Amino acid sequence: MNWTEALIWSAGRSLILAIIGTVIANGLQTWLRGLSGAKKKRAWGGLLLPFFVPSLMTGYCYRDTAMSLIHFPWAKEILYGLIVMMQAVPVAVIILEFSSSPATSATALYSGGLMKLASTERWKLFLTSRFQYSLAAFCLLFVLSFQEADLAALMQASGWTEWMFTKHVGGLALQETISLTLWPILIQIPFLVPIVLWLGKAGDRNFNIIERSTLSQPGRDWFCTAWLSLAIAIVVIVPGSQLIRGIFIGFGSLFLQPSTFRELSDALLIAGTTTVGTLGLAVACRFFLIQNGSSAGRWLLFCLLIPGSMGNLALGLMLAGIFQTEPFQIAYDTPVPLVLGEILAILPRTLILLHCLSRMNFPASEYLVEMLKSSPDVRQRDQAIELAWQTQGRIRFITVAIVGFWAYFEVMLPSILAMPGLAPVGLVLYNNLHYGRIAALGAKLALAFMFPFLIALGVLQLRKLWSRLLLN
Amino acid sequence: MSNSAKKIALGVSLIAVLIAAWVSVVRRTDDALVVYCAHDLIFAEEILHDFEKETGIKVIIVGDTEATKSLGLVQRLIREKNNPKCDLFWNNQVLGTIDLAEQGLLQPYKGSGYERIPSQFKDPEGLWTGFAGRMRVWIYNNETVTGDEQAIVEQFETGDLSRMAIAMPIYGTTLSHFSILWQDLGEKGMKAWFEDLQQRGCKIVPGNSTVKNLVAEGVCDIGWTDSDDFFVGLDDGADVSMLPIRANGKTICLPNSVAIIRGTKKQEDAARLMDYLLSEKIELALAKSAARQIPLGPFESGDLPDDVKPLAEWAKESVDVTQFSQSRNECLKWLESELLEQNPVAPLGE
Numbered sequence: 001m002n003w004t005e006a007l008i009w010s011a012g013r014s015l016i017l018a019i020i021g022t023v024i025a026n027g028l029q030t031w032l033r034g035l036s037g038a039k040k041k042r043a044w045g046g047l048l049l050p051f052f053v054p055s056l057m058t059g060y061c062y063r064d065t066a067m068s069l070i071h072f073p074w075a076k077e078i079l080y081g082l083i084v085m086m087q088a089v090p091v092a093v094i095i096l097e098f099s100s101s102p103a104t105s106a107t108a109l110y111s112g113g114l115m116k117l118a119s120t121e122r123w124k125l126f127l128t129s130r131f132q133y134s135l136a137a138f139c140l141l142f143v144l145s146f147q148e149a150d151l152a153a154l155m156q157a158s159g160w161t162e163w164m165f166t167k168h169v170g171g172l173a174l175q176e177t178i179s180l181t182l183w184p185i186l187i188q189i190p191f192l193v194p195i196v197l198w199l200g201k202a203g204d205r206n207f208n209i210i211e212r213s214t215l216s217q218p219g220r221d222w223f224c225t226a227w228l229s230l231a232i233a234i235v236v237i238v239p240g241s242q243l244i245r246g247i248f249i250g251f252g253s254l255f256l257q258p259s260t261f262r263e264l265s266d267a268l269l270i271a272g273t274t275t276v277g278t279l280g281l282a283v284a285c286r287f288f289l290i291q292n293g294s295s296a297g298r299w300l301l302f303c304l305l306i307p308g309s310m311g312n313l314a315l316g317l318m319l320a321g322i323f324q325t326e327p328f329q330i331a332y333d334t335p336v337p338l339v340l341g342e343i344l345a346i347l348p349r350t351l352i353l354l355h356c357l358s359r360m361n362f363p364a365s366e367y368l369v370e371m372l373k374s375s376p377d378v379r380q381r382d383q384a385i386e387l388a389w390q391t392q393g394r395i396r397f398i399t400v401a402i403v404g405f406w407a408y409f410e411v412m413l414p415s416i417l418a419m420p421g422l423a424p425v426g427l428v429l430y431n432n433l434h435y436g437r438i439a440a441l442g443a444k445l446a447l448a449f450m451f452p453f454l455i456a457l458g459v460l461q462l463r464k465l466w467s468r469l470l471l472n
Numbered sequence: 473m474s475n476s477a478k479k480i481a482l483g484v485s486l487i488a489v490l491i492a493a494w495v496s497v498v499r500r501t502d503d504a505l506v507v508y509c510a511h512d513l514i515f516a517e518e519i520l521h522d523f524e525k526e527t528g529i530k531v532i533i534v535g536d537t538e539a540t541k542s543l544g545l546v547q548r549l550i551r552e553k554n555n556p557k558c559d560l561f562w563n564n565q566v567l568g569t570i571d572l573a574e575q576g577l578l579q580p581y582k583g584s585g586y587e588r589i590p591s592q593f594k595d596p597e598g599l600w601t602g603f604a605g606r607m608r609v610w611i612y613n614n615e616t617v618t619g620d621e622q623a624i625v626e627q628f629e630t631g632d633l634s635r636m637a638i639a640m641p642i643y644g645t646t647l648s649h650f651s652i653l654w655q656d657l658g659e660k661g662m663k664a665w666f667e668d669l670q671q672r673g674c675k676i677v678p679g680n681s682t683v684k685n686l687v688a689e690g691v692c693d694i695g696w697t698d699s700d701d702f703f704v705g706l707d708d709g710a711d712v713s714m715l716p717i718r719a720n721g722k723t724i725c726l727p728n729s730v731a732i733i734r735g736t737k738k739q740e741d742a743a744r745l746m747d748y749l750l751s752e753k754i755e756l757a758l759a760k761s762a763a764r765q766i767p768l769g770p771f772e773s774g775d776l777p778d779d780v781k782p783l784a785e786w787a788k789e790s791v792d793v794t795q796f797s798q799s800r801n802e803c804l805k806w807l808e809s810e811l812l813e814q815n816p817v818a819p820l821g822e
Contacts, residue, residue: 421500
């Protein structure tokens with residue numbers, strides 16, 4: 001496969017995944033709107049779970065399966081595409097769910113047809129209807145699947161990322177790396193535009209606008225339930241069961257290896273630093289570039305999203321090359337290239353996350369909490385702290401936890417940019433996975449997976465304790 | 473203190489903690505010997521940690537992977553040539569190290585370890601030294617293939633190869649293997665041979681351990697791999713056997729290689745580690761490890777594990793791997809274009 005064929009293959013696969021994924025996402029979002037109570041919470045939880053499974057886990061599970069399909073390359077490609085789609089569709093559903101009300105409702109669109117408006121007018125109405133959000137979802141699905149490299153490397157899926165990997169065998173100068181990377185960027189740019197426009201849209205979530213019937217439809221309900229179940233089975237349960245098996249194989253011996261603790265603390269340090277940097281930059285982008293509504297701001301935001309759209313492999317190679325040039329060489333032996341790379345890589349999804357979570361804010365309750373905080377009564381002030389956690393703190397905690405999770409499980413950038421002496425646990429695992437010695441890695445993978453959750457649980461428990469002390 | 477002041481104080485404290493943590497990470501290499509190691513870390517780490525305990529010299533290991541071999545340590549060393557971070561390079565084959573030597577990136581050193589290694593496995597100027605070899609071998613599944621070497625070779629030369637696997641030949645020991653074939657067959661012969669191989673269905677997979685896994689699981693019947701990968705499969709209980717691969721009647725024993733990087737500020741410590749790795753003690757330790765690597769220097773034959781004895785005999789018939797540097801570069805250039813094909817759309821900016 002040459003470079004052109006690799007690009008066409010990747011783009012074609014991503015288009016197919018994006019089309020199918022958008023249809024599924026629309027169905028899922030409508031189905032979820034029709035649910036209520038505990039059933040709705042469970043369905044949302046089941047939807048989001050596959051998205052948060054790191055490629056280390058799916059790669060660990062399916063690497064050997066992919067290799068055993070060597071006589072059936074199409075089956076391997078389908079398996080890879082299915083896993084990528086199952087992990088990306090939840091993001092498309094989030095985009096649709098957290099979109100503001102469209103300027104043109106479904107009723108207006110229908111009325112335009114009845115009125116026999118000119119086709120250009122009807123086309124304008126169509127572009128400002130719910131279609132624009134489906135377009136944003138479609139584009140995000142395309143970008144996510146097009147730039148996916150970690151799982152592709154582990155499962156040996158064909159595409160431009162594998163081609164680029166191989167091309168670097170003889171070593172490439174920075175100029176060549178940049179020129180190779182430009183084509184994938186150009187391909188993605190048209191798909192970034194609707195996403196940037198979506199980020200720039202203000203307004204409340206369309207809780208009450210009925211765009212589609214949410215009445216139960218047996219066919220749709222059955223399909224959505226089956227899809228969720230299949231996604232959980234393939235992406236969560238099967239890899240998870242291997243993880244649990246790994247806990248019984250050699251878990252005890254892990255703690256005898258001094259390197260294990262250092263690898264975990266390195267991963268935590270990288271995640272912490274990246275989270276602080278990414279959130280700072282993302283909040284600044286929202287404040288200065290998005291909320292001020294200027295087109296210059298949007299263009300600058302667009303430029304900031306481009307490094308993240310290159311894919312982590314290309315981004316890492318470029319940064320490695322840049323930091324070997326004269327003016328930047330001084331920073332090569334520092335964490336700067338790695339942290340910068342991770343910030344740029346995670347920034348686009350952080351902006352989407354902040355945009356969605358901002359729709360869950362309720363300014364009125366926040367104002368009341370602020371008033372309560374300035375009460376002369378000590379008990380009221382303490383209760384205000386607890387209320388502040390309920391209204392704002394939880395959302396901020398979730399934001400920090402999610403961004404930290406992404407940074408913690410990033411493997412491609414550390415494999416290229418980590419300085420000597422820095423060996424985060426994800427990188428160690430990713431390296432060893434490629435050797436194929438999978439049985440021995442289960443315990444370490446289980447520990448690496450549990451570690452951030454234990455930290456998050458610890459923080460939550462400390463907060464509860466603090467809150468009880470205050471209120472008592 | 474006001475809320476804003478509290479938030480600022482918290483933010484500053486957090487940043488201070490992060491900076492302090494990073495300073496301690498950056499300083500890890502201050503007094504340490506930085507070793508770039510392409511050998512399997514499961515085996516190499518134990519040896520390097522023993523060196524640390526015995527000498528008190530702290531060692532920082534930067535590993536390589538099968539998947540990132542294309543981004544691997546040889547390329548990293550070339551990239552860092554004007555500002556080297558590495559003090560000592562432990563490669564798991566020799567041709568990449570020879571490439572570094574030709575680019576002037578290595579420092580000569582002929583210590584006690586160098587002296588004990590035969591001349592066919594070391595550079596005459598002392599720029600690098602080989603040790604602890606492994607064989608290129610046929611791995612075959614006992615359930616589907618008989619152990620007849622002639623039958624296997626016959627199948628390979630003329631039969632259907634849809635159930636045979638080899639590792640991607642653009643890096644590692646498979647590249648070394650192909651370089652030897654390039655020299656034997658010549659450019660034209662090599663191209664025709666490889667085309668024929670693919671037409672008869674031979675599968676190309678990411679690495680030698682993948683070849684081992686496929687044969688062990690019965691997905692493929694035969695494959696080319698390294699002897700240490702074979703033993704990993706055998707230890708896992710796979711029903712597999714091996715035979716040496718021969719090129720023009722000679723076996724292919726590929727040593728690890730070790731070299732000191734030019735520009736190191738820890739010449740003495742690097743030399744000490746180099747002598748340690750090249751010692752009889754370490755060669756025997758690697759022979760007794762799960763990798764079963766073949767000692768190249770003199771040793772007491774009674775110390776050798778039974779598994780390794782036949783390998784040591786095969787190694788005596790090996791080609792001289794130091795002769796294949798030029799063919800490696802030619803072969804690699806051809807493989808890049810062959811596997812990545814001609815690019816009708818040039819990268820932008822060219």
